[in-house]
Amino acid sequence: MKNNIIILGGGQAGIYAAREIRQNDSKSNIKILGEENLLPYERPPLSKDFLLDKKKEEDLYFHSSDVLKNENIEFENISINKVDFENKKLFAKNDNVYSYDSLLISTGSENKKLTLDNNLKNDIYYLRNLEEAKKIKEIVSNKNKITIIGGGFIGLEIASSLSQLQKKVIVIEIGNQLMGRIIPKQIADLVQYTHIEHGNEIILNKQIEKITKKNGDYEILLNDNSLIETDFIIAGIGSTPTVKLFENTNLKLDNGIVTNQFCETSIKDVYAAGDVSNFYHPFYERNMRLESYQHAQNHGICAGKNIAGVKTEYTSIPWMWSDQFNLNLQLTGICDEYDEIIERGNDINNGVIYFFLKNNKIRGACGVGIIGKVGRDIRITSKLSEKNTIVDKQILSDQNLKLNKLMQK
Amino acid sequence: MSEENWIEVGSTDSIEEEDLIRFDHQDKTFCVYKLTDGFYATDGICTHEAVHLEDGLVMDDEIECPMHQGIFNIKSGEALSPPACEDLKTYPVKVDNDKIFIKID
Structure with a gap:
C-alpha cells in the first residue's frame, strides 16, 4: 500500500527514520519537514570541531542530497504552525497543507533561556544549531574573556573549545558540581580539574542575580555579591522538548510526547522519536527522555521500522559521550x-x-x-x-x- | 608487488584471539587482529575522528571505535554503523614461521 508518511522535524531521528522506512517500504511517499533550511546534520561537532575549525559545514551533513534523491525521500524547509490529528493534516505558516497517513514527530528539543528582567535577550548566546554555532564562532574571534552560564555538557564543551582558541573562560554553575544532572561527582571533579589545569575558571554553587551591559561589555553580579566582568556570554542551561505545537491537542504530553516501546503516541498513526519523546523503556520498566546522538539515531530507526509495519520494541541501552580537551x-x-x-x-x-x-x-x-x-x-x-x-x-x-x-x- | 612490501608485525602469540594489537610503521599506524579464522589488518585510526582503534572492542568480525562507537568490518573494512561512514582500509596478512606479516602498499 502506498502511504503518505510525514516526518515533522529534520534532525537526526528524522533522517534515520526516513531511511529505515525506505529500507522496508519502497512505495510510500516520505517527506521530511524541517524548520532549518539545511539537510539533517550532526550536532555534536558544533561545540567542538566546528568551533575549532577542524570541521566545516559540509562535513556535518549525515547524507548528501543525492542519497535522499536516490532513496526518494523528500525534504522541505517549512514551519508548521497547526496540527489537526483528527483529519491527519498539518498546516504551514505559508498556508500549505500536508496530509498524512502516518506521522512521525521528531521535533527535538530547544534550549531553556535565562530569565533576566532586563533587555539583554539578544546579548546572551545559546548553541544548538549551525546558525548559532556560526554566529558564536564569528563573534568570539574578537572577544577575549568569555563567560559560560551552565556547567553541563554543552557549556563545558564550549569552554574546552574556547580555551583551545586561547580565550579566558569562566564557567558559572548553580549546582555544587559540574554536569550534576547525570554525571557522578567523582567523575565531574576529574573533568573540573582538567578545565582548571587548562586555565578555565569554574565557579560552583552560584546564582546569577543580575547582568548589566557596560560599554559593550558585561558585568555579572552573583548571589554572593561578587562581580564578573566579561565581554561575551553564552548560556547552556538545559533544554526542553519541542512540543508547543501540540499543547492544545489530544496528544498526550508529559515531559515530551509520551510514547510506548514501539514509538507510538496516544494518537493512532502518530509516532514520536528522539529528544522530543518520553518513551517507555521495557528493560528499565519506566519512561525516560534522552538527549543524545545514539538515542536520536536508534530511536529514529526503531520508529521507522514500526511506521513501515515491522513491529519493533526499542530496547537500546542508553549511551552518550562528551569530549572536552x-x-x-x-x-x-x-x-x-x-x-x-x-x-x-x-x-x-x-x-x-x-x-x-x-x-x-x-x-x-x-x-x-x-x-x-x-x-x-x-x-x-x-x-x-x-x-x-x-x-x-x-x-x-x-x-x-x-x-x-x-x-x- | 615486491617482497619488500611484507612487513613483520610480530609473533602469532602476541595477539589474543578476538583481540588486536597496534603496529606502527614509518609514520603510519595499523591494527592487526586475530579472529577465529585467522589474522587481519586494517588502518589503525578511525575514519570518523582521529582516534586509535587499538583501544576499540573486537566482536566477531567487527571492530568498534572506543570514542564514538563507529563500527567497521575487520575483513572488508566496511563502515557498518554511524557515526563512521567512510570505510577503513584493509591490508593483506600472511603468517610465516609463527610470524605475522602485513603487506603495506
Whole structure:
C-alpha cells in the first residue's frame, strides 16, 4: 500500500527514520519537514570541531542530497504552525497543507533561556544549531574573556573549545558540581580539574542575580555579591522538548510526547522519536527522555521500522559521550538506580570508571579518560547490563583484568 | 608487488584471539587482529575522528571505535554503523614461521 508518511522535524531521528522506512517500504511517499533550511546534520561537532575549525559545514551533513534523491525521500524547509490529528493534516505558516497517513514527530528539543528582567535577550548566546554555532564562532574571534552560564555538557564543551582558541573562560554553575544532572561527582571533579589545569575558571554553587551591559561589555553580579566582568556570554542551561505545537491537542504530553516501546503516541498513526519523546523503556520498566546522538539515531530507526509495519520494541541501552580537551567521557545505562558503586582505575590517563550495580548486575556506568581509554570497557559494560549478567566485582574493580572475561559466549 | 612490501608485525602469540594489537610503521599506524579464522589488518585510526582503534572492542568480525562507537568490518573494512561512514582500509596478512606479516602498499 502506498502511504503518505510525514516526518515533522529534520534532525537526526528524522533522517534515520526516513531511511529505515525506505529500507522496508519502497512505495510510500516520505517527506521530511524541517524548520532549518539545511539537510539533517550532526550536532555534536558544533561545540567542538566546528568551533575549532577542524570541521566545516559540509562535513556535518549525515547524507548528501543525492542519497535522499536516490532513496526518494523528500525534504522541505517549512514551519508548521497547526496540527489537526483528527483529519491527519498539518498546516504551514505559508498556508500549505500536508496530509498524512502516518506521522512521525521528531521535533527535538530547544534550549531553556535565562530569565533576566532586563533587555539583554539578544546579548546572551545559546548553541544548538549551525546558525548559532556560526554566529558564536564569528563573534568570539574578537572577544577575549568569555563567560559560560551552565556547567553541563554543552557549556563545558564550549569552554574546552574556547580555551583551545586561547580565550579566558569562566564557567558559572548553580549546582555544587559540574554536569550534576547525570554525571557522578567523582567523575565531574576529574573533568573540573582538567578545565582548571587548562586555565578555565569554574565557579560552583552560584546564582546569577543580575547582568548589566557596560560599554559593550558585561558585568555579572552573583548571589554572593561578587562581580564578573566579561565581554561575551553564552548560556547552556538545559533544554526542553519541542512540543508547543501540540499543547492544545489530544496528544498526550508529559515531559515530551509520551510514547510506548514501539514509538507510538496516544494518537493512532502518530509516532514520536528522539529528544522530543518520553518513551517507555521495557528493560528499565519506566519512561525516560534522552538527549543524545545514539538515542536520536536508534530511536529514529526503531520508529521507522514500526511506521513501515515491522513491529519493533526499542530496547537500546542508553549511551552518550562528551569530549572536552583531551578527555572522552562516556555514560551507559542509568546511574540513578543502584545499591552498590564499584570503581575501576584511579588515573585519568588510563581511564576511571564508576559502575552502578543493583542486585549484582550493572545498571549503568560512567567513565572518563584520555581519549580512547574508557570506550571499550563502557561498551562491554553496556553488553553486560543488557544481558543482565551477574558480574564478578573483583574483575570490575581491577584495571589489570580485562572486562571481556565477564562476557558470556 | 615486491617482497619488500611484507612487513613483520610480530609473533602469532602476541595477539589474543578476538583481540588486536597496534603496529606502527614509518609514520603510519595499523591494527592487526586475530579472529577465529585467522589474522587481519586494517588502518589503525578511525575514519570518523582521529582516534586509535587499538583501544576499540573486537566482536566477531567487527571492530568498534572506543570514542564514538563507529563500527567497521575487520575483513572488508566496511563502515557498518554511524557515526563512521567512510570505510577503513584493509591490508593483506600472511603468517610465516609463527610470524605475522602485513603487506603495506
